[in-house]
Amino acid sequence: MAYDYSELLTQARQWAAAAQAEGRLSAKRAQLLTTIDTRSADNLFAASVSDPDARPLIVAFMGGTGVGKSSLLNRLAGQAIARAGIERPTSREVTLYHHQSLAINKLPAGLPLDSIKISQHNDAANSHIVWIDMPDFDSVELSNKRLVLEWLPHIDVLLYVVSPERYRDNKAWQLLLAEGAKHAWLFVMNQWDRGQPVQYDDFKKQLGKAGFSDPLIFRTSCSEPDGDEFAQLLEQLRQLSGRHSVAQLELRGEQFRRQQLQQALQQLADEFSGQDYQQLLQNLDALWQHAEASLQQGLAWPIKQLAQFWAENLGQKAEIKLWDDWAQNRLNDLLDELILQAAQANIPSKPLKTALQTIRDNAEKNLTAQTELAGRQALLKPGNGAQRFLLKLTAICETLLPLAAMGAVGYQVFSGYYHSAADATAYLGTDFAVHSVLLIALSWLIPFFLHKKIQPSLQKAALKGLQKGLQQGLSAVMAEIKLTMQAEQQRNELLRQQLLTMIERCAAEPVASIDKGSLLGRVLLAD
Numbered sequence: 374m375a376y377d378y379s380e381l382l383t384q385a386r387q388w389a390a391a392a393q394a395e396g397r398l399s400a401k402r403a404q405l406l407t408t409i410d411t412r413s414a415d416n417l418f419a420a421s422v423s424d425p426d427a428r429p430l431i432v433a434f435m436g437g438t439g440v441g442k443s444s445l446l447n448r449l450a451g452q453a454i455a456r457a458g459i460e461r462p463t464s465r466e467v468t469l470y471h472h473q474s475l476a477i478n479k480l481p482a483g484l485p486l487d488s489i490k491i492s493q494h495n496d497a498a499n500s501h502i503v504w505i506d507m508p509d510f511d512s513v514e515l516s517n518k519r520l521v522l523e524w525l526p527h528i529d530v531l532l533y534v535v536s537p538e539r540y541r542d543n544k545a546w547q548l549l550l551a552e553g554a555k556h557a558w559l560f561v562m563n564q565w566d567r568g569q570p571v572q573y574d575d576f577k578k579q580l581g582k583a584g585f586s587d588p589l590i591f592r593t594s595c596s597e598p599d600g601d602e603f604a605q606l607l608e609q610l611r612q613l614s615g616r617h618s619v620a621q622l623e624l625r626g627e628q629f630r631r632q633q634l635q636q637a638l639q640q641l642a643d644e645f646s647g648q649d650y651q652q653l654l655q656n657l658d659a660l661w662q663h664a665e666a667s668l669q670q671g672l673a674w675p676i677k678q679l680a681q682f683w684a685e686n687l688g689q690k691a692e693i694k695l696w697d698d699w700a701q702n703r704l705n706d707l708l709d710e711l712i713l714q715a716a717q718a719n720i721p722s723k724p725l726k727t728a729l730q731t732i733r734d735n736a737e738k739n740l741t742a743q744t745e746l747a748g749r750q751a752l753l754k755p756g757n758g759a760q761r762f763l764l765k766l767t768a769i770c771e772t773l774l775p776l777a778a779m780g781a782v783g784y785q786v787f788s789g790y791y792h793s794a795a796d797a798t799a800y801l802g803t804d805f806a807v808h809s810v811l812l813i814a815l816s817w818l819i820p821f822f823l824h825k826k827i828q829p830s831l832q833k834a835a836l837k838g839l840q841k842g843l844q845q846g847l848s849a850v851m852a853e854i855k856l857t858m859q860a861e862q863q864r865n866e867l868l869r870q871q872l873l874t875m876i877e878r879c880a881a882e883p884v885a886s887i888d889k890g891s892l893l894g895r896v897l898l899a900d
Contacts, residue, residue: 378627382411382634385875392868396723402644405637412526413626429475430614430622431527433505436534437542441563444595445534446470446506448603449499454492466490467507467520472500499607501614510545521548529622530557530613530896532606537568540576550583555629557622557896558585559609565592565601584898586889609892618893625897628882635879638872645869648720650862656714657854664707665847668700669840676744676839683752684832695744695843696737704736704850711854721865728857736850743846744839751838755831763823770820778816782809 389406392398414431434442447453450470466489473493507524508517525531533549535542540562549558560580562573573592580588589609591602612618672695679693708729716722785805887894 378631378634379411381631381875381878382406382409385634385638388868388871388875395721395864396727397721397865397868398641402641405640406634409630409633409637410526411630413623413630414527414529415623427501427616428619429471429501429503430610430619431503431505431529432532432610433507433524433528433530434532434534435507435510435521435545435548437539437545438509440534440536440539441595442509442532442534443468443506445532445561445563445593445603446504448595448598449504449607450492450494454490467505467524468492470494470504470506471502472496474500475503498611501619502610510548525552525555528556529619530559530610532559532561534561534563535576536564537562537572540572541579546579553584553898555626557613557893558588558898559606559896560588560590561593561606562590563593563595566594566597568592587895589892589895612892613896621887621893625887631879631882635876638876638879642869642872642876644719645865645872648862648865649718650720650858653711653715653718653720654855654858657711657858660707660710661851661854664703665851668703668847669843671699671703672696672843676843677836679745680748680832680836680839683748683835695839696741700740701733701737705733708733708854720861724864725858725861728861729854732850732853732857739849740843740846743849744842747842747845748835748839751834751841752831755834767820767823770823771817774816774820775813778813782812785809 385406389398389403393400393403415428434446436442446468454468454470468490470492471494473495505524505528507521510518510521531552533545535545560576562568562576573590577588577590580590591606591609593601593603593606613622675693675695675697679691679695682689682691682693712722712726712729715725789805887897889895
């Protein structure tokens with residue numbers, strides 16, 4: 374399925390805007406998509422009234438100072454419509470020469486009307502060609518160069534004009550190398566009356582190095598036109614102005630822009646693919662082990678103080694601060710180091726920093742609450758299971774054993790009294806009384822003593838609970854950090870998948886094949 378280029382570009386720019394707003398894409402990298410040139414020759418001029426489905430071929434003369442570009446256009450028009458000669462290097466004027474059936478539809482931003490001279494003709498043979506004479510690219514006026522660069526995206530065919538003396542000019546040659554794949558090219562060695570075959574051959578050789586395997590080069594002379602190749606040049610341009618050729622040039626231009634977009638998207642996708650979250654998670658484990666040990670050691674003293682206070686003042690609120698500035702700074706150091714390592718691993722650090730800020734802000738509240746909760750729970754059930762069982766057992770024995778002893782003594786008293794009544798003898802003695810008191814006292818004292826001895830220390834219970842709560846709180850912080858990183862990884866992976874989807878859509882458009890031996894194949898730069 375083919376996708377419209379403008380739709381793809383809009384999606385790509387929306388993606389870049391969203392990624393940049395989240396801090397996952399720098400402004401510099403976003404320029405890969407925001408600065409893609411969308412200008413083209415399409416709709417620069419209104420279609421012909423007689424053929425509304427066709428548009429003209431946009432042809433521009435380009436070259437250095439003094440090579441005769443304006444003279445060629447004047448020769449075509451049969452009159453002086455373009456400035457030439459000594460005033461040319463300082464002229465900032467663009468000359469448009471087109472058939473009277475064509476009308477300017479619109480001029481994009483950057484193409485000021487006050488820098489354009491428009492001339493019309495009624496030559497039917499050239500009715501589908503718009504000729505543009507642009508300022509000299511190597512002019513001393515920098516505004517001339519800027520004006521040429523503004524017009525270039527709207528050009529179908531560039532007539533690269535040189536002279537025998539100036540066919541190796543570096544500025545224009547660099548422009549050809551930069552713009553080569555974006556346009557069709559015809560080459561004119563003007564002022565041929567002063568030229569030599571060796572210069573023509575050398576120029577052709579230079580074009581071969583630039584990528585033109587069989588360039589069309591026309592030798593012309595405006596001062597001695599007899600026998601030159603100006604007529605052949607016009608004939609080739611008229612053939613290129615056919616509807617099929619113009620459509621092929623439009624398609625090639627869109628394919629080139631699509632390729633540029635695809636390359637930019639691929640660069641960004643490669644960057645997102647290079648984000649090593651697994652290594653960062655491994656680094657986090659090492660960092661956390663060190664930070665956790667440091668925090669447990671540093672917080673041991675306030676935890677011990679709080680445990681002692683709770684053991685001595687049950688029900689009262691302590692003023693002891695567990696999570697102090699020192700502990701917060703240790704956590705901040707860990708998170709800052711993690712963010713630094715993320716940036717070194719090509720992972721967007723700004724959204725990660727923002728996501729981790731919540732952990733920083735809530736660390737004191739969450740860790741203090743978790744630690745104190747565990748400490749209070751430990752005070753509710755101090756000691757271990759065996760201790761609690763023995764406590765219950767000794768508490769029962771404190772009651773049952775004295776009762777049993779008193780029952781045994783009572784039985785002895787009743788029995789002695791019964792027997793003493795029969796034989797009229799005394800039934801109580803001093804030894805019996807002392808032994809009975811000792812029996813009853815020991816039956817209560819022994820379980821009471823054991824109960825006291827096995828009673829768990831509230832301070833130790835609170836200390837153990839607080840230490841457990843701190844460990845749980847730190848584990849919760851670590852888990853929250855990992856969840857945050859996983860969420861960041863998932864978001865970045867989603868953005869990467871969106872890039873890959875757009876890349877697939879760019880590649881879905883079939884590439885038109887152009888016969889290298891055809892006229893259109895000869896005027897296009899070889900792939």
